[in-house]
Amino acid sequence: MQFGIFTVGDVTTDPTTGRTPTEHERIKDTVAIALKAEEVGLDVFATGEHHNPPFVPSSPTTLLGHIAARTENLILSTSTTLITTNDPVKIAEDYATLQHLADGRVDLMMGRGNTGPVYPWFGQDIRQGIPLAIEHYSLLHKLWREDVVDWEGKFRSALQGFTSTPRPLDGVPPFVWHGSIRSPEIAEQAAYYGDGFFANHIFWPKQHTEKMVRLYRQRYAHYGHGTPEQAIVGLGGQVFIRKNSQDAVREFRPYFDNAPVYGHGPSLEEFSRETPLTVGSPQEIIERTLSFRDYVGDYQRQLFLLDHAGLPTKTVLEQLDILGEEVIPVLRKEFESLRPAGVPTTAPLHPAVQRKSGTQQPVTQQPVTQKQEA
Amino acid sequence: MRTLKLVAVSAGLSSPSSTRLLADRLLQAARYRLAEQEYAVEVEVIELRDLAVDIAKNFVTGFPSEALRTAIDTVTGADGVITVTPVFTASYSGLFKSFFDLIDPAALTGVPVLIAATGGTARHSLVLDHALRPLFAYLRAAVAPTAVYAASEDWGSGGDEYTEGLPARITRAGVEFAELVAARPDRADEDDEVVPFEKQLADLRFD
Numbered sequence: 001m002q003f004g005i006f007t008v009g010d011v012t013t014d015p016t017t018g019r020t021p022t023e024h025e026r027i028k029d030t031v032a033i034a035l036k037a038e039e040v041g042l043d044v045f046a047t048g049e050h051h052n053p054p055f056v057p058s059s060p061t062t063l064l065g066h067i068a069a070r071t072e073n074l075i076l077s078t079s080t081t082l083i084t085t086n087d088p089v090k091i092a093e094d095y096a097t098l099q100h101l102a103d104g105r106v107d108l109m110m111g112r113g114n115t116g117p118v119y120p121w122f123g124q125d126i127r128q129g130i131p132l133a134i135e136h137y138s139l140l141h142k143l144w145r146e147d148v149v150d151w152e153g154k155f156r157s158a159l160q161g162f163t164s165t166p167r168p169l170d171g172v173p174p175f176v177w178h179g180s181i182r183s184p185e186i187a188e189q190a191a192y193y194g195d196g197f198f199a200n201h202i203f204w205p206k207q208h209t210e211k212m213v214r215l216y217r218q219r220y221a222h223y224g225h226g227t228p229e230q231a232i233v234g235l236g237g238q239v240f241i242r243k244n245s246q247d248a249v250r251e252f253r254p255y256f257d258n259a260p261v262y263g264h265g266p267s268l269e270e271f272s273r274e275t276p277l278t279v280g281s282p283q284e285i286i287e288r289t290l291s292f293r294d295y296v297g298d299y300q301r302q303l304f305l306l307d308h309a310g311l312p313t314k315t316v317l318e319q320l321d322i323l324g325e326e327v328i329p330v331l332r333k334e335f336e337s338l339r340p341a342g343v344p345t346t347a348p349l350h351p352a353v354q355r356k357s358g359t360q361q362p363v364t365q366q367p368v369t370q371k372q373e374a
Numbered sequence: 375m376r377t378l379k380l381v382a383v384s385a386g387l388s389s390p391s392s393t394r395l396l397a398d399r400l401l402q403a404a405r406y407r408l409a410e411q412e413y414a415v416e417v418e419v420i421e422l423r424d425l426a427v428d429i430a431k432n433f434v435t436g437f438p439s440e441a442l443r444t445a446i447d448t449v450t451g452a453d454g455v456i457t458v459t460p461v462f463t464a465s466y467s468g469l470f471k472s473f474f475d476l477i478d479p480a481a482l483t484g485v486p487v488l489i490a491a492t493g494g495t496a497r498h499s500l501v502l503d504h505a506l507r508p509l510f511a512y513l514r515a516a517v518a519p520t521a522v523y524a525a526s527e528d529w530g531s532g533g534d535e536y537t538e539g540l541p542a543r544i545t546r547a548g549v550e551f552a553e554l555v556a557a558r559p560d561r562a563d564e565d566d567e568v569v570p571f572e573k574q575l576a577d578l579r580f581d
Contacts, residue, residue: 130574131574131577131578134574134575134578135578138575153578154578184568184569185569185574188568188569188570188571188574189571189574191571192571203435203436203437204437205437205438205443207443208437215568219568223571262435263434264434265430265431265434265435266431266434266435266439270431270439271435274437274439274440275437
């Protein structure tokens with residue numbers, strides 16, 4: 001099981017102090033948070049992509065490239081990359097470059113984005129969201145796997161004899177996740193390619209997550225990539241932890257009550273009941289996280305959202321300490337002891353990462369055998 | 375024998391409520407007609423006043439509470455839906471509209487719907503045709519031809535030379551609605567419908 005954090009990169013006023021960080025502070029603090037994630041033994045750091053205030057991460061490869069230079073083991077991912085409005089050719093090039101610089105420690109998560117105006121800002125049509133996600137990804141998939149590409153599609157200019165450079169490190173493209181909340185087309189897409197499926201999970205009742213993951217697993221098997229249990233599943237979640245439960249609730253409540261994503265609606269208690277949000281002691285976080293397995297099965301990656309809602313960076317770093325010391329080690333052991341044989345422990349790792357860690361891992365990504373499609 | 379599920383949605387706010395009363399009467403009329411044709415009928419009434427806070431919260435969070443989810447599933451899973459709203463400021467109540475705003479726009483496609491409203495005076499009766507009918511036309515529901523408007527005075531009077539009395543209108547609306555419900559084929563389970571990926575890709579290719 002891989003554990004990590006994913007950031008949305010929101011710049012939110014701290015409701016307890018009235019202070020709003022500058023964009024500069026937020027970007028620098030995001031790096032500090034990622035470095036801390038490596039220090040406390042987490043496996044993954046992932047960043048969202050947004051092109052409007054109050055969010056800062058519009059340039060994930062710049063951020064991840066910088067973090068790559070300052071870390072050794074952390075897997076760097078997006079959460080998500082906008083496959084609809086970014087040019088797939090530029091994605092192929094940017095992330096192949098990042099992959100070389102990070103020695104293979106790069107994953108990508110594809111998403112359609114949920115901010116309507118982003119589509120016209122980048123010259124696309126939101127009504128074509130799903131077709132864009134399908135066509136753009138099919139091109140990206142090809143660009144990483146075929147040295148010379150001839151391609152023609154609906155949404156982008158055609159390519160003749162095009163070679164995307166640099167080629168992926170050792171001929172192995174970054175592992176790709178497809179993120180979705182409730183579009184079965186995307187679960188189907190992930191299953192078709194044998195890629196990972198990431199259920200956002202946060203802000204949503206478990207019924208959505210359960211249904212989408214079940215569909216993905218069935219279709220993964222249908223396309224012959226393995227059994228439904230072997231499909232690669234990732235989940236989001238959000239936590240706030242203190243030694244004892246009451247302190248956690250007392251400290252987090254003003255942030256919850258005022259956050260753009262939660263505030264002024266249901267109470268913290270109601271929201272915690274309906275979604276994965278868990279505010280409490282390390283033991284409570286452990287029990288809740290283990291319970292996700294009851295409805296999605298054994299899965300390979302758990303990402304937590306920690307740095308949001310205006311929480312000060314100091315608090316986020318403390319959260320990482322508690323997570324790294326008291327929560328993750330127990331979760332690793334528990335999940336591992338429950339995992340049946342034959343179900344992958346982690347998402348596939350790049351062979352360069354594999355060689356470096358030297359540990360026995362059941363899943364390695366395979367280099368692409370070069371062949372041209374007729 | 376097929377069991378038909380009828381659901382009435384009442385947006386009445388008081389208790390007792392004439393809106394709820396009208397919903398009950400319409401349900402009864404439809405049920406009676408279906409029972410004559412030897413259908414087994416299950417009926418349920420959803421009072422939106424009990425869900426008012428949950429409906430507001432859904433707008434903030436983007437997902438329904440368990441009680442609201444159950445109500446939405448009940449409506450979208452019904453063989454026929456009777457909807458009754460009081461008239462507020464020349465239209466359906468905001469609560470009524472908000473509830474239907476939370477239902478997937480495709481979930482009521484082809485579903486027989488009987489529309490009805492209550493109000494203080496008969497002069498609001500066109501609300502059925504200028505507000506409720508367009509709403510359910512947008513949702514592509516099969517709206518029964520007769521809609522029922524009950525003004526306060528209707529509860530204590532018969533018809534006049536131009537209009538039948540309330541009981542006659544309720545019966546006519548109930549019968550028409552029942553015929554639509556009985557004529558509609560069994561709703562297939564639409565869950566987990568997948569468009570195979572080859573088809574999704576093929577749809578993008580040039581002809």
